Amino acid sequence: MDKETEIIVKDFTSVLDELTFNSRPIITTLTKIAEENISCAQYFVDALESRIEKCMPSQKLYAFYALDSICKNAGSPYTIYFSRNLFSLYRKTYLLVDNVTRTKLINMFKTWMTPNETTGGSLPLFERGALERIEQFLIKASALHQKNFQSMLPTPTVPLLLREIDKLAGLTNERLRDQPNDQKLQTKLMVLSQLKQELQRGKLSLDALKQVQLQLTEVFAQDQQVLQERVRYQQFQQEQQLKQRERSTTTSSLEPTETPMPLGTNNSPSPLFNGSVSSLFGNVSRIVTPEDFAEMEKASKLTSIQTLFHSLNGAGLIFTPPKESIVTLFDKIDSTNKLNSKKAKNNNLPSISFLQDVVSNCKAYFATANVNILNTPTLQLSQQNIVNDNPVVTKSLIHLLYRNKPNKCSTCGKRFGNSIEERKLQTAHLDWHFRINKRIKGSSTTNAQTNAMTSQKNIQSRNWYLHDSQWVKFNDDEIVSTQNTFNENPKQTIADVDQQKYASGSNGSSTATNIQMSNFEDMLSLNKNDANNSTSETADLSKKYVIVPESTEDMTFQCPVCKDSVTSVYDEELGEWIWKNTVIINGKKFHSTCYYETIKNNSSL
Amino acid sequence: MSLLPGLTDSNQATDLFVDANEVHKLVLKEETEWKVEIPSSSKLTITIRSGIAEIFGTELANDVEYTFSNWKISLSAVENVILEWKCPDIPNKDLMIEPNTTSKYVYNLHFGLEKMRNSSFNGPRILVVGNANSGKTTLCRTLCSYAIKFKSYQPLFINLNPHEGIFSPPGCLTATPISDILDVQSQTWGQSMTSGATELHSKQPIVKNFGLENISENRSLYWDNMNQLSNAVNERLQNDVIVQRSGCILNTPSLSDLDEEFNELVTIIDRFKVNIVVVLAEQDEFTLFEKVKETLRPYIGDFLIRLPKLSGRFEADDAYKRSLQRTAIKEYFYGTPKTILSPYASGADFEEITVWKPINMVEAQGTTSTSNPLQLLPVTVDASTLQHALVAISYADRKSSSSEVQKASILGFGLITEVNEKKRKIRILLPVPGRLPNKAMILTSYRYLE
Structure with a gap:
């Protein structure tokens, strides 16, 4: 540390030592020094940290205020340095101080969670990790606090209780002013006055008094929460209206909501110095509950949804914009989303990305409603039209490639529309995925356990390329058709290896035939010419086999000629399940020997 | 007040070690593209969490993990996209994210x-x-x-x-x-x-x-x-x-x-x-x-x-082109990581195979006076020419003439994995199970070695 630095740091430390009460001038001075001497940041941080660590519990809060002010005004690198020990400092302090101070600490913490101007307006003041740990700590601490709350209450006396009742009555009256028709509130007031009379008679035991006290505190807390929420809601509405006004002047297009904008962004750090707490959370010395944090988060989410809605509104995409139509949208989604119906609807807003999807799909639908590719002259291919910006393409046609078909296959990303026909296609498509995956899985498991007679077969049947003459007649519907399950499809085209007769380019008929079949027919004609060779014939015939189709449920069949049943066997060499000595004629399975016999007999007749 | 239970400092949160399998989050703005060159022998997984993203015109499904290897890709954001990616060999900084101008x-x-x-x-x-x-x-x-x-x-x-x-x-x-x-x-x-x-x-x-x-x-x-x-x-x-x-x-x-x-x-x-x-x-x-x-x-x-x-x-x-060619050969025989295929290894005697090769005019310059450049030349079966070679199997019968083979359709490809000159046998990988078809083969310039 050079001399100059030493002097500055000493200066800072001495000012800091004077911070024994909540003094705005001292804190301002400290902040100024910190701002002007960024190079000494590390030393200031050390000094402040040790001050917080070592000073009397009652003064720790003020040191924290100094920290808060420096970070909010000077920003980085202080925020980064303080983030390191922030959690342990905060925790230690919190555990040492009284409840009033704790509330102040919590309120200070809340301001840290809101995005700050010094960090560019999008991030919380300190590193997220540190803040999250503090938040966790506070949630646990407040849960615990409520347990201890009972024991910490002062011994109830009649005058004390009377005073509490008066306070409660005051609160209830306040609420009644807002909702003059609320029956419950009126009953409550009546009960309170009765209770008051009862107490004044002074005939209750200490136990009874204690019970009354507990119940009162509870009711009191509830009432306060209701009031707080109302205040928050009003603020929130004001903010929204303000935003709406801003939006409506600038007809902005759909703006992405990257980061949820938490509540109260325009909260300046200064209210800390009022000695009291920011009015946002009421000036109550009640410990914050976990729900408070949940509330904050919920509110921030709501804000970003609202922003989205308003930007859409600005773009004129919502045709009848009643004031709270996004809420109606929630309700609709909620009612279709049966999952959420059990819980209160406000606690279960769909995710923002889901909502964005819904809204973008609607937008795409409207954008493409009235376009006609044929009647758009700017689509005529020409150098000009291709290279120039074409609003018809960028504003509406482009959606034809994407959200105009809003249902995206969750497996492959292929899109489907909303018409009945498209829905059917999608169902068939999903079926196909299911079957093919089963098939792929099936083939890999049976590789391991080949002989077990399971329904899963090794179906890794690969093919050669088609012969040119087959390819020119091939139709890809055979592949992509989901109507008829493949392999039940009797016309599945497989490369016919024996097609060399077409090799010289003659285009004979190339009806899809499978290898075994064509061989068989060759043999049949051959045998007719040469009927003497019957023993070798039979041997050859019995070698005929049929590969069990994937779709087959029943692995056995009955030969219609001899009525014997034929069971499939696994052929190691082929890697397939086959029926031996079998042919398929017109979709019927026969013993090839039986079939041949019959054919021969018929022809000889 | 005594220490609150459950509040002792746990060190878990501070142990933010950098893990090779760390999942990075990336937000792409509309009309930008992320260009990634995946280092060879590494793989990149991408999961789209929200928005519409496509690679060379093909849209990716959301919440599905895609794996890419040995490739250079441009992931284009049609709408704002939030994605997660993982690749130990790509540093999570200076990612090439550029506006999609075309x-x-x-x-x-x-x-x-x-x-x-x-x-x-x-x-x-x-x-x-x-x-x-x-x-x-x-x-x-x-x-x-x-x-x-x-x-x-x-x-x-x-x-x-x-x-x-x-x-x-x-x-x-x-x-x-x-x-x-x-x-x-x-x-x-x-x-x-x-x-x-x-x-x-x-x-x-x-x-x-x-x-x-x-x-x-x-x-x-x-x-x-x-x-x-x-x-x-x-x-x-x-x-x-x-x-x-x-x-x-x-x-x-x-x-x-x-x-x-x-x-x-x-x-x-x-x-x-x-x-x-x-x-x-x-x-x-x-x-x-x-x-x-x-x-x-x-x-x-x-x-x-x-x-x-x-x-x-x-x-x-x-080098990159060659690696793509290798991948193409590998996929033909062995499939992709998601659909693994097991090619069928078949054996054949030297006498059972006929291999032709096209004339390479650049090499042949001046040496042979070939009147017909379409003519195929017979190949002597030996290790130096056929080992690891990719051969095209034609529809033409093994005994067909050079011009018949040249005009024939292509049945598929085989990969000669072994040429044993002593036993006069070759081993050849085929995509389809069964014996090596009794067809004429054409030697290509491509070699593939595991």
């Missing part, structure tokens, strides 16, 4: 083609030309992907660049109707019917084996292959109403591989009845464009369009 042209072009499909039974036949690394394949792939998105068209993709294996090993000229979504993870655009059951609908290509690496090594053979292909394509188009209406998208070899007069482009236009030509060229290549335009105007009139080189393209050096 997507609007591609959209304009696509909808222009869409209009033509709407108005005629005879769909557009578009030829994409340009220098090396101008984004020809990227443009073709994107146009094919877009064409099938709104209506169930089946555009015919015709690959005339033997350097690239698309639905086939390299060294081929192919035509493939794109009848369903492409495999976004695949350099070869997806699996063909030769792969059996695949996760997506496979495609049915027609394959002509050129077999040599560069067109210059035997121009006559290349043009003969192209002729054969065009005959088949024209016949298919007559038979297939959907493909006919959807039109053709043709990818060409780099302009530098073609003749300087562009007569060869004229031949392609004539053979495939091309009616639109897209030239990928920058402003400063204007003379090139003008020259192409002058030559082709009599054949296609004003349907000649210049686009700047695509922003999503990559510089592909020789």
Whole structure:
């Protein structure tokens, strides 16, 4: 540390030592020094940290205020340095101080969670990790606090209780002013006055008094929460209206909501110095509950949804914009989303990305409603039209490639529309995925356990390329058709290896035939010419086999000629399940020997 | 107050060690693209969490993990996209995220083609030309992907660049109707019917084996292959109403591989009845464009369009091209990581096989006086020529003549893994189980070693 630095740091430390009460001038001075001497940041941080660590519990809060002010005004690198020990400092302090101070600490913490101007307006003041740990700590601490709350209450006396009742009555009256028709509130007031009379008679035991006290505190807390929420809601509405006004002047297009904008962004750090707490959370010395944090988060989410809605509104995409139509949208989604119906609807807003999807799909639908590719002259291919910006393409046609078909296959990303026909296609498509995956899985498991007679077969049947003459007649519907399950499809085209007769380019008929079949027919004609060779014939015939189709449920069949049943066997060499000595004629399975016999007999007749 | 239980400092939160499997979150703004070069032998997984993202025109499903390896990809954000990615070998900083400057042209072009499909039974036949690394394949792939998105068209993709294996090993000229979504993870655009059951609908290509690496090594053979292909394509188009209406998208070899007069482009236009030509060229290549335009105007009139080189393209050096070719061969035999195939190893005696090879005019210069460049030369079966070689198996019978073999269709490919000169036996990998078909084989210039 050079001399100059030493002097500055000493200066800072001495000012800091004077911070024994909540003094705005001292804190301002400290902040100024910190701002002007960024190079000494590390030393200031050390000094402040040790001050917080070592000073009397009652003064720790003020040191924290100094920290808060420096970070909010000077920003980085202080925020980064303080983030390191922030959690342990905060925790230690919190555990040492009284409840009033704790509330102040919590309120200070809340301001840290809101995005700050010094960090560019999008991030919380300190590193997220540190803040999250503090938040966790506070949630646990407040849960615990409520347990201890009972024991910490002062011994109830009649005058004390009377005073509490008066306070409660005051609160209830306040609420009644807002909702003059609320029956419950009126009953409550009546009960309170009765209770008051009862107490004044002074005939209750200490136990009874204690019970009354507990119940009162509870009711009191509830009432306060209701009031707080109302205040928050009003603020929130004001903010929204303000935003709406801003939006409506600038007809902005759909703006992405990257980061949820938490509540109260325009909260300046200064209210800390009022000695009291920011009015946002009421000036109550009640410990914050976990729900408070949940509330904050919920509110921030709501804000970003609202922003989205308003930007859409600005773009004129919502045709009848009643004031709270996004809420109606929630309700609709909620009612279709049966999952959420059990819980209160406000606690279960769909995710923002889901909502964005819904809204973008609607937008795409409207954008493409009235376009006609044929009647758009700017689509005529020409150098000009291709290279120039074409609003018809960028504003509406482009959606034809994407959200105009809003249902995206969750497996492959292929899109489907909303018409009945498209829905059917999608169902068939999903079926196909299911079957093919089963098939792929099936083939890999049976590789391991080949002989077990399971329904899963090794179906890794690969093919050669088609012969040119087959390819020119091939139709890809055979592949992509989901109507008829493949392999039940009797016309599945497989490369016919024996097609060399077409090799010289003659285009004979190339009806899809499978290898075994064509061989068989060759043999049949051959045998007719040469009927003497019957023993070798039979041997050859019995070698005929049929590969069990994937779709087959029943692995056995009955030969219609001899009525014997034929069971499939696994052929190691082929890697397939086959029926031996079998042919398929017109979709019927026969013993090839039986079939041949019959054919021969018929022809000889 | 005593210490609150459960509040003791746990060290978990501070242990933010950097893990190779760390999942990074990335937000892409609309109309930007993330260009990634995945280091060889590494793999990148991407999961789209929200928004619409596509790679070369193929949209990715959300919340599905995609794996990419040995490839350079441009992930383009159609809408704002939030994604998660994981790759131990890519540092999470200085990611190449750039505005997608050319997507609007591609959209304009696509909808222009869409209009033509709407108005005629005879769909557009578009030829994409340009220098090396101008984004020809990227443009073709994107146009094919877009064409099938709104209506169930089946555009015919015709690959005339033997350097690239698309639905086939390299060294081929192919035509493939794109009848369903492409495999976004695949350099070869997806699996063909030769792969059996695949996760997506496979495609049915027609394959002509050129077999040599560069067109210059035997121009006559290349043009003969192209002729054969065009005959088949024209016949298919007559038979297939959907493909006919959807039109053709043709990818060409780099302009530098073609003749300087562009007569060869004229031949392609004539053979495939091309009616639109897209030239990928920058402003400063204007003379090139003008020259192409002058030559082709009599054949296609004003349907000649210049686009700047695509922003999503990559510089592909020789090493990268070779690694893509390797992948194409590997996929043909062994499938993809998601659909693993086990090729069938078959044995054969030297006497049982007949191997031919095309004439390499560059090597043969001056040494042999071959009257017919299409003629195939017999290959002596030995280890030095056949070990690790990729061979095309033709439909022609083993005893067929050289010209019959040259004209024959292609049954598929085999990979000779072992040549045992002592036992006079070879081992060959085949995609289809069974014995080695009794067919003539053609040696290609490609080798593949595990």
